[in-house]
Amino acid sequence: MGHLIGAALCGDAIFAEWAARANIPCIASVDELCSRLKAEPVDCIFSVANPLILPPDMFGRARQGAFNYHDGPLPRYAGTHATSWALLAQESEYAITWHRIDDGVNAGELVVRRQVLIAPTDTALSLNLRCHEAAVEGFRELLTGLAKGKLTARPQALVDRSYFPRRRRPDAAGCLRWDRSARDLSAMTRALDFGPYNPNRLCLPKAFVGDDVVIVRRLEVLPRRSGLPAGSLLEIHSGHWRVATGAQDVDVCFGGPDGQLLDARALARNFNLDEGYRLPILSGDQARSITAAHEKLAPSEDFWRQRLEQFKILQLPFLSASVAEAPHRWQSSSWFIPSALAKLAPHDRTEYLVTAWLIYLARIAGETELQLGWTPASDRSQAGLKAVEVLIASVVPMEVTIDLAHDFEEMRKAVAAEFAQLRAHASFARDLIARCPTLRGVEALRSHRPWPLGITITADSCSAAGDLASNASSETTLSGDLLTFELCALDGSFRWHFDASRLAPEQIDRMTQHLQNLLCAVVADAGLPVGRIELLSPEERTYLLEELNRTDAAYPSDLCIHELFEQQVRRTPEAVALVHEDERLSYGELNARANRLAHHLIALGVKPDQPVAICLERSLAMVVGVLAILKAGGAYLPLDPAYPCARLRQVLADAAPRLLLCDAAGRAALGPEALVDVSVVDLETATPAWAELPACDPEPRAIGLTARHLAYVIYTSGSTGTPKGVMVEHGSLVNYLHWSDRSHYEEAGNGSPMLLSFSFDAGVTTLFGPLLAGAKLRLANPIAQIHALAGLEDGQTYDLIKLTPSHLSLLNKRLEAYKGPAPTRALMVGGEALIPADMQFWQEHFPNVRLINHYGPTEATVGCATFAISDAVEGLANVPIGRPIANTRVYLLDGHGGPVPFGAVGELYIGGAGVARGYLNRPELTAERFIASPFVEGDRLY
Known part of the structure; x- marks a missing residue:
């Protein structure tokens, strides 16, 4: 329309490429934009699908004001994911709005409103697309009004305002409750369908099956009602299950974390289900607990998503030769307190041990940026709720960079800082992996234990004293799929849980001795760079340097x-x-x-x-x-x-x-x-x-x-x-x-x-x-x-x-x-x-x-x-x-x-x-x- 775009601030690579081709300067941060506007004011600022909160003093730098696009009919449906909340409410009429930006979120004067009708089959994806089309038309109207000086602004009727914060989650975090009506279940499924290529920042529709959950990809409401109890498995087909609800029956299709549809018959066989089986029905208290758990973790999702996008596997270099798949044979070592740490308080012992093991891993694996599995501390308010435990990741990534030039105390501070991060962010919803296109393709992340090596800190050694070989239920202690380093917070002791089909007990004993050697060296000289700490005993040093190299043999060394x-x-x-x-x-x-x-x-x-x-x-x-x-x-x-x-x-x-x-x-x-x-x-x-x-x-x-x-x-x-x-x-x-x-x-x-x-x-x-x-x-x-x-x-x-x-x-x-x-x-x-x-x-x-x-x-x-x-x-x-x-x-x-x-x-x-x-x-x-x-x-x- 003949206007000049002075600059663009965005975090989207495709938009940035477009801006570069159009010779539009790209700005990297809000601070840089503020500095630019102080030096050179503009006519307008437009905020479109923008996750950043702009400072109020910036708006005064725009002569005609700052305007934001919102994908909802303000003042109702303010906040985030407005289209999904409207679908959950089973609205039939909807709208998008352009409004002036003030110091509130979605609270400024309305300048443009465009109606959008909601079809009975709409998903979050299809409704968002139609909202975007309406937004483009609304933007033309906004620009025309600004150019002609005929823009009409009206305040919002805040008495009608409803607000949906970013952390809010749907009922039971998307877990289908079969005793609800088929229309409710359909609304839930469609409201959480953002398509295969867009990130889903809410949750996925899911169904409890046995002791696990499976992702629901599609749900179709049927015109009839079987009359059987809600949750009854009526029919099993290759493409879907037919299930009774609180009203009509529904056909349900399932998908894997990779986004592919699952064979419904094979799924039923995997869980030993047959027609007539009744799927679990969540109680109101269970649903509320699930929702609360997800809302509590929601603010940390970006932290975990970014960390998971940097997923890497740290592997022990001395695995046994065969990598053929074999059943795990878990063994547990005895509890052990290194003599070098006997005089320290239990808390200090724990930090020393974790730091020492991470240094050891960096040394033997030749890696300095480590990512291991970590067992988060259990949420006591949710403890014992099986439904919540299934939905929340029991192992999260711990990340530490070991600088081998630094001394032990500096590395211990880095470990303590990571402990604080892990405590602050706790865990994440397991369906996060399937909701993010950047994570969906990482096969290892679909496992409950994606990392071969892990660390678990338990409250006391008595509560977890069982050997994994004889107590399968204690596998919840494991954070590594090969080896878990378990520490007891009560007395500062540790033990190993390891897969004996891939790790030999003598290798575990050797690691224990190396840790002991490392800690003894640290106590003797805390200022030594951790890359120079002696790990070997004199006997192992002799074995490596001399025994393995006894190759002297006579040969005619004086001849050509x-x-x-x-x-x-x-x-x-x-x-x-x-x-x-x-x-x-x-x-x-x-x-x-x-x-x-x-x-x-x-x-x-x-x-x-x-x-x-x-x-x-x-x-x-x-x-x-x-x-x-x-x-x-x-x-x-x-x-x-x-x-x-x-x-x-x-x-x-x-x-x-x-x-x-x-x-x-x-x-x-x-x-x-x-x-x-x-x-x-x-x-x-x-x-x-x-x-x-x-x-x-x-x-x-x-x-x-x-x-x-x-x-x-x-x-x-x-x-x-x-x-x-x-x-x-x-x-x-x-x-x-x-x-x-x-x-x-x-x-x-x-x-x-x-x-x-x-x-x-x-x-x-x-x-x-x-x-x-x-x-x-x-x-x-x-x-x-x-x-x-x-x-x-x-x-x-x-x-x-x-x-x-x-x-x-x-x-x-x-x-x-x-x-x-x-x-x-x-x-x-x-x-x-x-x-x-x-x-x-x-x-x-x-x-x-x-x-x-x-x-x-x-x-x-x-x-x-x-x-x-x-x-x-x-x-x-x-x-x-x-x-x-x-x-x-x-x-x-x-x-x-x-x-x-x-x-x-x-x-x-x-x-x-x-x-x-x-x-x-x-x-x-x-x-x-x-x-x-x-x-x-x-x-x-x-």
């Missing part, structure tokens, strides 16, 4: 990797070492070819620790080239020509090798520009310069080569930053392969197919492993070989197949219809997180195959930990990485470098013989990541 290969050559010179398509090389032939090339590389100036790039497609020459670089003293830098050109050039530029071994595929992959600054040795040449050089092994000591020099430089994937060249020494590689060969290969066995890229460190296992054990190394295109494993075609069984989980998924699809013998004696999977279902496939199809989860970063020389999968993996969320391999140590440390408790979350540190020297040409990172081990003298620690 190619020297071990040469030993195998001397043992089995005629045995087949290398197979590629129709080509084969014996150990003696492979060694001789590598030696001739090695002498050539030495003549070209290759020195120990010098990276030599090699970029060849999969072939005999690729293996010859790798061995030749090692024999010449260099460190091979693998470049897979199948990798993207940009990736290869990035690695080549960063490593800056002086020498490159390649073939036509390598040249093409790198491109001519990349070859300008590097000397190229072409291994495809028909008349190689090294053809007539000696076939004898170069003497490592003659060229100054030791096991402390580099064997290879392999670049990381770059998934956590810029790719970095990891420098691995011969000694580290020898340790890894000595461990691997002893357990996986048989001399003269069928060895391994090399299915992984030689630019990926996981491929090291099957590149060198067979050659050091006298077995066969088979080369083929990785993906092609996965789809057509040679072992499946010629009946062979490999000693070991090593794959990534991604490749394993491909192989499993290939094997779904396969009925022959197992393709391998051992299957090793590494490089990514393992998918339990893929392991389950092998357990079912090839039960005799050894299954190995192999873990380790590139910086730990291929792998540092291994886990033999012998137990069933069905239902597992993940597969353990296992224990450290030979001469390797694995530590889980906290942010201060101290060991975390057994089973807790920490940062993984790897020490021992396998740790790489560092990153090539990245001394600033090497200094940060590769440090001296504080636990084992002489080790590097990654």
